[in-house]
Amino acid sequence: MINFNFTICVLLMALGVSAQQDPEKQLKNTSWVQQGYGRCLKIEDSTYTYYNMNSMSCKALAEGKINGRFTILSLNKDALVLNPGGIVNYTFKRADSLPQMCTHVDSATASYEENFKVFWETFNDNYAFFRERNINWKQVYEDYLPRVKKINSQKELADILLEIVKKIGDGHIRLEIPDELKTKAAVGTPVIRRKxxxxxxxxxxxxxxxxxxxxxxxxxxxxxxxxxxxxxxxxxxxxxxxxxxxxxxxxxxxxxxxxxxxxxxxxxxxxxxxxxxxxxxxxxxxxxxxxxxxxxxxxxxxxxxxxxxxxxxxxxxxxxxxxxxxxxxxxxxxxxxxxxxxxxxxxxxxxxxxxxxxxxxxxxxxxxxxxxxxxxxxxxxxxxxxxxIFSELLWKELPNGWEFSLSNEIYTDSNGKTYEGIxxxxxxxxxxxxxxxxxxxxxxxxxxxxxxxxxxxxxxxx
Missing domain, CATH: 3.90.226.10 (2-enoyl-CoA Hydratase; Chain A, domain 1)
Structure with a gap:
């Protein structure tokens, strides 16, 4: 049986006496930027706020008691390692403060072009499998940006983003758009749908x-x-x-x-x-x-x-x-x-x-x-x-509020081989x-x- 509690105890012993005594106290009023994932963390007293970031916005993803959401695996002056409950540990680097956009709400409405660019940039920064999926991501930007500049409705933006998602062909990529913007499937010959x-x-x-x-x-x-x-x-x-x-x-x-x-x-x-x-x-x-x-x-x-x-x-x-x-x-x-x-x-x-x-x-x-x-x-x-499709779903958000997910984690066997896509x-x-x-x-x-x-x-x- 996998003894997670024993593993955590061993890791905590390596932190040093002060961290063993009260790691939560050391985290009080600190800010951290996660390595990968496009997220950051603000800890005040024993509570946390976990933020999703992109080039235009920073929004709270989750909040609550730090010891109810993460296990503290290691902590020093500049680095923090947390486990959220799975097999993947999250590494953070200390920051003097959160980006200003995390504490300052910008009420300006983003354009269709800005939403598209955030979508593209987020994949560019975090999506791990362009090669495995045979996708030239820079070419996608060049092909679709002229079309985006001409659109006049959310429906057109949704259609373009859904077209890109289909092109990638990753079952862990999802785009949550309002129902009224979804294109209804054409009625064809009835087929037997087994459950x-x-x-x-x-x-x-x-x-x-x-x-x-x-x-x-x-x-x-x-x-x-x-x-x-x-x-x-x-x-x-x-x-x-x-x-x-x-x-x-x-x-x-x-x-x-x-x-x-x-x-x-x-x-x-x-x-x-x-x-x-x-x-x-x-x-x-x-x-x-x-x-x-x-x-x-x-x-x-x-x-x-x-x-x-x-x-x-x-x-x-x-x-x-x-x-x-x-x-x-x-x-x-x-x-x-x-x-x-x-x-x-x-x-x-x-x-x-x-x-x-x-x-x-x-x-x-x-x-x-x-x-x-x-x-x-x-x-x-x-x-x-x-x-x-092995990765956890990394959920992100566009400036207009639409949520989408992507695959940013690379799972390999003991020989370093990945089976993503195949x-x-x-x-x-x-x-x-x-x-x-x-x-x-x-x-x-x-x-x-x-x-x-x-x-x-x-x-x-x-």
Whole structure:
């Protein structure tokens, strides 16, 4: 099991006696600029304000008690390292004060051209994958600026920015614009749209016995019919906290009740709750299927969530501590220092062989699971390479208030290779479509349901 508290204690011991005694006192009335991410931090007494910056504006992103949002890992006169609850630490440099635009609100309305330039500059400073996505970003500026200078409405600006986002083709880039500015899709020939939850239920009904589920099906498990093979479906890398009783976990109001408890918890507590929830449910799962001859882990429908959850789950299927990945972030001056992540096995981890099912819909934190799993010979993969979007979403804001996200963190395996854009490959290729609708429909021939991955696994044991 990964002992984050022990790691934090060791790091704090290296700070020196004064920092151990009261690091929050030393942070009182200080200002800091984050390395990468385009953000800064103001700390007054024990409270903080965390700002998003661009060339035109600086707006508060979050605020509250410093010890409820960040763990202080190191602190000296000029540098501060904080952990926000994930596996990536944030490094800050001390500043005499925040930029004036963080404390002075400018009520002037930005032009369409200024909004475009902030959008372009933010990607230029922080987006890490132009090369992997085969994008000439300077050429994008030259191509689109003349068009931007001619627009006369927010709708035209939205269309141009959405066109650029589509050109990049990164599933972690999102642009939040008002609904009235969105172009409605043309009505075409009706198509059958299969639902993820219906496919998951069909897999369970057709192939499993001794079925169980936790937290409204975020994770479910059982055994393949007529075999000694265990099966584990992980639908998401969020919502593992034990906030709702077992009696209420499958009720229609589960999400409402879950969110009510979650929203009452401080951010750092939420991360800890998630990991405690993983440990709690994995104890039950190991009791039920931990003696299986082998286990299938299905991540084909998992779009991501918390990387800490993904790696804690994986820790139950490995028996050796290994360096499984490194992370660095894009900055204006170059990348931040690489942070190595060492994955440690959980107590009473599964000892047998694992078949990991992946698809083009396996994304983000689920891909981090797959990326780390590559380092263990007992884990074999089947399906199709993953989506190829690993970074946390870095959320930024245009002067007009539109929010957008981008990928600024570079995840690599222990050999320094990144799978951004191409995804984590599989050893047993099933050629699933990269298109979600086509992938879902591939499980059906008319009304007949079949899962070729599960069929192939069942053939292996007959």
């Amino acid at each position: 993820k939850d219906d496919i998951i239920k069909a897999i369970q009904d057709n192939y499993l016995v001794d079925k169980h589920a936790y937290n409204n099906g975020v994770i479910s498990w059982g055994k393949l019919k007529g075999t000694r093979i265990g099966y584990l479906m992980i639908k998401d890398m969020n919502d593992f906290s034990a906030y709702v009783s077992s009696v209420e976990q499958h009720q229609p109001d589960f999400t409402k009740k879950y969110d009510q408890v979650k929203d009452s918890r401080l951010p750092l507590m939420q991360f800890e709750d998630e990991l405690n929830g993983v440990d709690q449910v994995m104890k039950k799962i190991m009791s039920d299927i931990g003696q299986s001859d082998s286990i299938v882990i299905d991540l084909r429908f998992n779009g991501g969530g918390l990387e800490t959850v993904a790696l804690r789950l994986l820790s139950y299927f490995i028996v050796e501590s290994k360096h499984v990945l490194s992370v660095e972030a894009k900055t204006v001056q170059g990348n931040t220092a690489k942070q190595k992540y060492i994955l440690q096995p959980a107590n009473s981890a599964y000892q047998g062989k694992v078949c990991l099912l992946l698809s083009g819909q396996t994304a983000s934190a689920a891909e981090i699971f797959a990326l780390a799993a590559q380092h263990y010979p007992n884990i074999k993969t089947m399906g199709t390479r993953t989506a190829g 995804g984590v490959p599989v050893s047993d290729e099933l050629n699933y479509s990269r298109n979600r609708l086509d992938f879902y429909n591939s499980f059906y021939s008319g009304d007949r349901f079949t899962d070729k991955a599960m069929d192939q696994i069942m053939r292996w044991v007959r």
